[in-house]
Amino acid sequence: MTSTAPDPHYSPATLAVAAGRPERVAGAAVNEAIWLSSTYVADGPVDYGRTDNPTWQAFEAALGALEGGRALVFGSGMAAIAAACALVPQGSTVLAPRHVYSGTGALLREAAAAGRVHLREVDIADTTAVRAAVQGAALLWLESPTNPMLEVADLRATTSAARAAGALSVVDNTFATPLVQRPLELGADVGVHSVTKYLAGHSDVVLGASVTRDDDPGRALHARLRAYRHLHGAIAGPQEVFLALRGMRTVALRVERAQATAAELARRLFTHPRVERVRHPSLPGDPGHDLATAQMRGYGAVLAIEVAGGAAGAERVAAGTRLWVHATSLGGVESSLERRRRHGAEVTTVPESLLRLSVGIEDVEDLWADLDQALRS
Ligand SMILES: *Cc1c(COP(=O)(O)O)cnc(C)c1O
Numbered sequence: 538m539t540s541t542a543p544d545p546h547y548s549p550a551t552l553a554v555a556a557g558r559p560e561r562v563a564g565a566a567v568n569e570a571i572w573l574s575s576t577y578v579a580d581g582p583v584d585y586g587r588t589d590n591p592t593w594q595a596f597e598a599a600l601g602a603l604e605g606g607r608a609l610v611f612g613s614g615m616a617a618i619a620a621a622c623a624l625v626p627q628g629s630t631v632l633a634p635r636h637v638y639s640g641t642g643a644l645l646r647e648a649a650a651a652g653r654v655h656l657r658e659v660d661i662a663d664t665t666a667v668r669a670a671v672q673g674a675a676l677l678w679l680e681s682p683t684n685p686m687l688e689v690a691d692l693r694a695t696t697s698a699a700r701a702a703g704a705l706s707v708v709d710n711t712f713a714t715p716l717v718q719r720p721l722e723l724g725a726d727v728g729v730h731s732v733t734k735y736l737a738g739h740s741d742v743v744l745g746a747s748v749t750r751d752d753d754p755g756r757a758l759h760a761r762l763r764a765y766r767h768l769h770g771a772i773a774g775p776q777e778v779f780l781a782l783r784g785m786r787t788v789a790l791r792v793e794r795a796q797a798t799a800a801e802l803a804r805r806l807f808t809h810p811r812v813e814r815v816r817h818p819s820l821p822g823d824p825g826h827d828l829a830t831a832q833m834r835g836y837g838a839v840l841a842i843e844v845a846g847g848a849a850g851a852e853r854v855a856a857g858t859r860l861w862v863h864a865t866s867l868g869g870v871e872s873s874l875e876r877r878r879r880h881g882a883e884v885t886t887v888p889e890s891l892l893r894l895s896v897g898i899e900d901v902e903d904l905w906a907d908l909d910q911a912l913r914s
Contacts, residue, residue: 542598549603549716550789557599557782569595571779588767592775596782597746600736603785604715604728606748607759609766610778614711614731615640616771617745620762621707621727622648622676629654629675634661636686637678638709639882645678661690662824668698679725680709681718682825684867685841685877685893687816689825692832696724711735711868716792718833721750727758734868735838737781738791744773744781791870791898795838798904799896803840805905811850811912813890816841838896839867844912848889851876855892857911860903867895872904 543555559565575586583589593610600608611617618641625631633645635658649656659670661683667690671677677699681690692708699706707727708720714735720728730736732744749758766772803817817840818829829836844850855863855876862873865880874894877883896904 543602545602545605552602553599553716553788554786556602557595557597559595569779569782571775573775587770587772590775590778592778592782593773596778596785599782599785600715600730600732600746601748603788604710604721604748605719606721606728606750608746608748609759609762610732610773610781611745611747611766611771612773613743613771614729614733614745615644616766616769617729617731617747618709619644620765620769620771621729621747622654622678623765624705624707624727624758624761625654625675627653630657630673631655631676631678632657632659632667632670632674632704633678634680634683634688634690635659635886636661636683636688636884637680638684638711639877639880639884641678641680641709642884643882660688661695662688664691664694664698667695671695671698671702671704674699674702674704677704677706678709679706679720680712682712682818682829682837682839684712684839685883685887685891687818687823687825687839687841689818689828691828692718692720692723692725696720696726700724712837712839713833714788714792714837716789717796717835717837721748723832726750726753726756727762731868732781733866735792735795736785736788736868738784738788738868738870739780740866740869740871742777742780742784744777792838793835794898795896796835798898798901799838799840799894800836801901802894802896802905802908806840806842806908809909809912811845812842813845814843816843839893840896841891841893843888843890844892846890848876848878851890851892852879853914854911857914858907860899860907861894861911867893869895870897872897872899 728748800819818825819836
């Protein structure tokens with residue numbers, strides 16, 4: 538079983554490799570095993586497969602070290618999001634970004650329609666509006682940068698406004714990853730991830746995670762999220778978790794490469810004759826540039842472009858690439874793109890012509906040549 542935590546002062550790139558390993562004793566495996574057992578002999582540290590699993594523990598040790606808190610793995614990003622939303626009582630007011638991830642938006646709107654919460658939506662990049670709207674709320678839901686509009690929230694200012702108003706703050710850190718942004722250090726109470734994306738990184742699993750502070754004063758957030766996972770059965774299969782941990786060993790390399798390529802593509806797309814707008818906080822003129830520079834280490838590897846010719850023009854570009862995969866999701870080693878409004882769940886303030894680009898780790902010139910030919914054809 539997992540033990541011997543590495544020095545927490547190691548850099549994230551080191552922690553991603555060193556954390557969540559079995560104890561170093563002669564003959565021991567260097568990787569935690571895939572524990573395929575629904576039950577365990579009585580009176581040990583793990584008793585039942587819906588409660589805990591040593592393969593989960595290894596992944597959680599590694600993600601917790603990376604993000605600076607205590608992690609829990611869930612069966613999907615949405616399972617972790619549902620668990621975090623359930624931290625506030627029935628009838629609570631929830632404040633969320635207007636352009637929150639479409640699944641989170643659909644979940645919150647469903648809860649509001651059923652009378653379980655009151656939902657307020659806000660432009661998450663407008664800190665003054667967030668400060669006003671968080672008054673009386675029990676939960677501030679943050680996502681930064683947002684999916685797919687790439688808006689940047691001031692995480693320090695908004696989480697501190699939430700704390701002052703007595704609201705819990707949760708940050709969906711899927712786009713940034715802990716390599717680029719550490720929400721707990723910026724004041725958040727809970728971080729959530731779609732592990733499906735960069736953390737696992739190979740488009741071969743669907744998983745989620747939450748991360749809370751080690752020194753969570755009196756609110757027992759970790760224990761409550763763990764109880765939610767156990768009681769709602771929001772659990773992950775050990776084989777998927779093994780793959781996610783294997784993928785996470787290279788997350789620093791993948792994210793560094795992908796975000797450098799994304800910034801270069803954003804710079805070139807900015808002057809492309811068939812592109813009307815580029816959204817990526819790396820661009821000096823982007824509305825989120827200064828904030829992202831202050832609170833992130835890099836700008837992430839997802840960008841969005843609005844192309845000439847509206848919805849049809851965007852569909853033509855998506856169908857016209859040969860290297861970029863036309864597919865939903867993001868964060869894999871392979872670059873992919875998608876017109877987000879083809880999904881009914883995407884809000885109508887996302888432009889029809891918007892293509893979300895998830896930059897992978899291929900060669901930048903190959904990616905550029907393919908995108909350029911698809912845009913021009
Ligand atoms: C994909 C995604 C999710 C949902 O995660 P799943 O693993 O698909 O359940 C949540 N938030 C963001 C920002 C995402 O991109």
